Every structure is written in structure tokens, then in C-alpha cells.
Amino acid sequence: MKFTKMHGIGNDYVYVNGFAETVADPAATAIKVADRHFGIGGDGLILILPSSVADVRMRMFNADGSESEMCGNGVRCVAKYSFDHGLTTNNPMKVETGRGVLSISLDVRNGKVATATVNMGEPILDLPQVPVDREKVVAGKDKNTYRLSIAQSNELLDATFVSMGNPHATIYTPDVARVDLNRDGPVVENHKAFPRRINAHWVQVHSRGEVTMRTWERGSGITLACGTGACAVCVSGVLTGRTDRKLLAHLPGGDLTLEWRESDNCVYMTGPATEVFQGEWNP
Numbered sequence: 001m002k003f004t005k006m007h008g009i010g011n012d013y014v015y016v017n018g019f020a021e022t023v024a025d026p027a028a029t030a031i032k033v034a035d036r037h038f039g040i041g042g043d044g045l046i047l048i049l050p051s052s053v054a055d056v057r058m059r060m061f062n063a064d065g066s067e068s069e070m071c072g073n074g075v076r077c078v079a080k081y082s083f084d085h086g087l088t089t090n091n092p093m094k095v096e097t098g099r100g101v102l103s104i105s106l107d108v109r110n111g112k113v114a115t116a117t118v119n120m121g122e123p124i125l126d127l128p129q130v131p132v133d134r135e136k137v138v139a140g141k142d143k144n145t146y147r148l149s150i151a152q153s154n155e156l157l158d159a160t161f162v163s164m165g166n167p168h169a170t171i172y173t174p175d176v177a178r179v180d181l182n183r184d185g186p187v188v189e190n191h192k193a194f195p196r197r198i199n200a201h202w203v204q205v206h207s208r209g210e211v212t213m214r215t216w217e218r219g220s221g222i223t224l225a226c227g228t229g230a231c232a233v234c235v236s237g238v239l240t241g242r243t244d245r246k247l248l249a250h251l252p253g254g255d256l257t258l259e260w261r262e263s264d265n266c267v268y269m270t271g272p273a274t275e276v277f278q279g280e281w282n283p
């Protein structure tokens with residue numbers, strides 16, 4: 001199986017060109033290739049496939065083999081791969097994802113995509129649609145927050161829930177460096193309030209336009225960045241009155257810029273996409 005290793009600010013996946021390759025069992029393949037010791041190494045597997053409604057279609061699988069509806073860092077890399085490897089010449093181009101067809105504007109330098117701006121669509125805020133089980137949460141201290149009780153540590157966490165096609169919880173904290181992601185991440189991910197589990201983000205606000213965030217991803221654990229998560233953080237900041245509609249987010253692997261536009265209610269994400277190497281996997 002020929003593959004390409006790519007990352008968006010350190011959120012790295014194994015990309016397979018489904019125009020040329022067939023992956024019979026993507027969930028099982030994701031588990032194997034994502035392994036950093038016995039596989040290629042990555043946060044999961046992303047397939048770039050033909051589409052009847054867009055330039056290409058993407059499917060993304062986490063390191064545990066579960067499929068997610070969307071991946072923000074992944075969709076920028078899919079756009080870069082598709083343009084740089086001649087699957088399309090369109091700019092803006094369209095990618096079909098689990099949350100519909102997204103439009104992506106490419107910043108091309110010397111014939112290759114350097115950064116991309118993605119219209120990530122409208123955030124989904126209705127709790128049952130995120131999905132969050134209303135019965136398992138109560139109102140939190142700030143507006144648009146909900147209180148989660150963490151049985152393991154007897155703690156109460158206030159979180160904001162946003163779906164960008166995939167589900168996210170945002171938790172504000174004064175010092176993000178002090179969060180024990182390995183302890184708290186899996187507890188939030190698997191909390192009984194979330195029927196499909198959740199991606200969890202801890203966020204420190206520096207100003208109305210700048211935050212630092214750290215992520216525990218559903219199905220992949222700690223990652224260096226989460227694009228859909230950064231969009232959810234942008235929306236959460238507005239909903240809780242903490243940050244403005246335009247946001248610079250610092251993630252462990254780099255920066256993303258976000259805007260939740262008032263005119264169309266859509267979130268726009270801009271960031272780099274990088275190809276690292278190509279190879280052939282012989283299981």
C-alpha cells in the first residue's frame with residue numbers, strides 16, 4: 001500500500017490515495033499504521049477518495065480504528081495532497097466529508113499548497129445533536145456551560161459543547177500547562193453524558209483574541225493539534241463571552257487562526273499543511 005505521511009501543525013496522519021489504492025478494512029489498517037513503534041506512526045489514517053459531489057471525498061479513522069465525521073487538520077492536508085498531486089486544479093476546491101461538502105481556498109506558493117482556509121460550516125449547538133445527554137449534565141457557572149461531575153476525582157468541570165460535525169467539549173482553565181491530560185482526558189472522553197464519546201480541550205485565555213489550548217482526542221489520545229477542536233474553542237469563547245469572533249489559537253504543534261463569521265454563521269479555519277514523506281507499507 002503506497003502512502004503519504006502528512007501533518008497539519010503536528011497532527012499527523014497516514015494518507016492513502018484511494019484513486020489508486022484499495023484499503024479493504026480501513027479501521028483495522030488505521031490501528032496498525034498509526035502505531036508509532038510497530039507501524040508507520042500517526043494519529044490515524046485518512047483516505048482520499050473519488051466523490052460525485054466534490055473534487056475529492058475524505059474518510060478519517062482515529063488510532064483506535066473508530067471513524068470520525070471530520071478532521072480539520074486532515075481536510076487541509078487532503079486539499080494539499082489533491083492539488084499538489086494533480087487530483088484537482090480547482091482553487092477553491094471542494095472536499096466531501098462526514099459533515100457535508102466543505103469549500104477550501106488554497107494559498108499556493110511555487111506550485112504547491114502552503115496554507116489553506118477552510119469553511120468549516122456552521123457549528124451545531126443543540127445538545128442532543130452534539131450529541132450530549134441532557135439528563136447527565138446540569139447548568140454550569142458561566143452562560144452556555146454545563147457541569148460534568150467527574151466521579152474518579154470528585155471534581156466538577158464546567159464545559160461548553162460544540163459539534164463541528166464531530167463532538168467537542170471546551171473547558172477553561174487558568175494555566176493549561178498544569179492540566180493532567182493523561183488523567184482527565186480519558187475521563188471526559190468516556191463520560192456517561194456523551195453517547196458517542198467526545199474530543200476534550202483545555203483552554204487558557206490570554207486576551208479576547210488569543211488562547212492556548214491542549215487536546216485529548218476521542219480515539220487517539222493526546223495530539224499536537226486539533227483543527228475541529230480549535231473551531232469549537234473559537235465558538236465556545238463567543239458563547240461564554242470570553243473571546244471575540246476572530247481568534248489566534250496556540251496549539252502544542254503550532255498556530256491556527258479562526259473566525260466565527262457573523263454574516264453566514266460559519267467558522268473559517270486557516271493553517272498550514274505539510275507533506276513529510278511517501279512510502280510503501282508492507283504489512
Ligand SMILES: N[C@H](CCC[C@H](N)C(=O)O)C(=O)O
Binds near residue numbers: 067073226227
Ligand atoms: N485532529 C482532528 C480531529 C479528529 C477528531 C477525532 N479524534 C474524532 O473522533 O472526532 C482535527 O484536526 O480536527
